[in-house]
Amino acid sequence: MSYVQNMAKGKRPAGSDKSAIITALPKACADEVTAVEFIESLRWSETGPCCQRCGDTDVYKMTDRTTGERNKRFLWKCNGCQKQYTVRVGTVMEDSRIPLRHWAYALWKSCSSKKGVSALQIKRETGLTYKSALFMMHRIRFGMAEDWTSQPKLSGTVESDETYVGGQPRYKQPRTGPRSGADRKMPVVSLVERGGNIRSFVTVDVTEANVGRILAENLSRDSHLMTDSSPIYRRSTIGKPIARHGMTDHSKGQYAKPDGTHSNTVESAFALLKRGIYETFHNVS
Numbered sequence: 066m067s068y069v070q071n072m073a074k075g076k077r078p079a080g081s082d083k084s085a086i087i088t089a090l091p092k093a094c095a096d097e098v099t100a101v102e103f104i105e106s107l108r109w110s111e112t113g114p115c116c117q118r119c120g121d122t123d124v125y126k127m128t129d130r131t132t133g134e135r136n137k138r139f140l141w142k143c144n145g146c147q148k149q150y151t152v153r154v155g156t157v158m159e160d161s162r163i164p165l166r167h168w169a170y171a172l173w174k175s176c177s178s179k180k181g182v183s184a185l186q187i188k189r190e191t192g193l194t195y196k197s198a199l200f201m202m203h204r205i206r207f208g209m210a211e212d213w214t215s216q217p218k219l220s221g222t223v224e225s226d227e228t229y230v231g232g233q234p235r236y237k238q239p240r241t242g243p244r245s246g247a248d249r250k251m252p253v254v255s256l257v258e259r260g261g262n263i264r265s266f267v268t269v270d271v272t273e274a275n276v277g278r279i280l281a282e283n284l285s286r287d288s289h290l291m292t293d294s295s296p297i298y299r300r301s302t303i304g305k306p307i308a309r310h311g312m313t314d315h316s317k318g319q320y321a322k323p324d325g326t327h328s329n330t331v332e333s334a335f336a337l338l339k340r341g342i343y344e345t346f347h348n349v350s
């Protein structure tokens with residue numbers, strides 16, 4: 066019995082769920098029925114198929130009167146509130162006519178590509194229009210974004226650094242004003258917990274106030290902050306509320322100190338982001 070059928074019956078496969086999902090995804094991209102059943106099985110794996118309007122589990126799959134097969138729109142009906150719905154309701158796939166096999170494909174590519182996947186690539190591989198592919202990728206990226214406000218603050222050793230993304234080289238601006246040298250790129254501040262998660266923030270300007278606020282909201286006070294010796298850290302009190310703050314001075318060729326102080330982890334994360342922009346996305350707005 067296939068993974069999808071097992072999931073549909075509410076049975077979770079043995080071993081890692083994540084790897085099982087990645088294995089099942091390519092099959093789901095092949096035809097619409099498999100894709101719908103795959104997404105239904107994932108969505109309702111814990112509750113069983115339930116009404117997206119009232120939560121009732123007394124529901125059934127609607128069938129076509131002539132063929133007896135599943136309804137062409139893959140509708141479900143609730144015996145409680147009598148409303149019809151599909152697995153898309155309440156998800157990023159709602160209000161979209163794009164077949165679920167293409168959604169499954171875009172989800173698969175988004176999860177399995179280290180540097181991400183562009184809408185242009187999805188357009189080429191699915192045959193969708195660029196507009197549809199872009200809509201789908203925006204929705205998927207929105208769905209993947211983490212809500213940090215509900216999560217504990219970063220702790221342990223945390224590296225902080227900033228980089229500039231977006232903008233186009235041909236519009237290079239003269240080095241004047243607060244955003245000089247950034248050639249109209251947007252500053253991104255990232256915090257990386259060593260061996261843990263990364264949190265990135267787009268900010269208008271890299272100032273003591275802005276970076277200080279990001280650190281205060283995301284870093285627990287007992288953590289060990291590591292940064293380069295950019296003026297915002299060197300000449301400010303940003304690191305003061307945090308238990309320890311170590312800096313490396315890149316201008317003196319110092320990238321790591323013997324005591325383990327460095328910001329190479331966050332810089333590697335930026336390198337990956339930049340490669341993704343050059344090789345996959347080409348342009349970021």
Ligand SMILES: [Zn+2]
Binds near residue numbers: 143146147
């Ligand atoms: Zn209902």
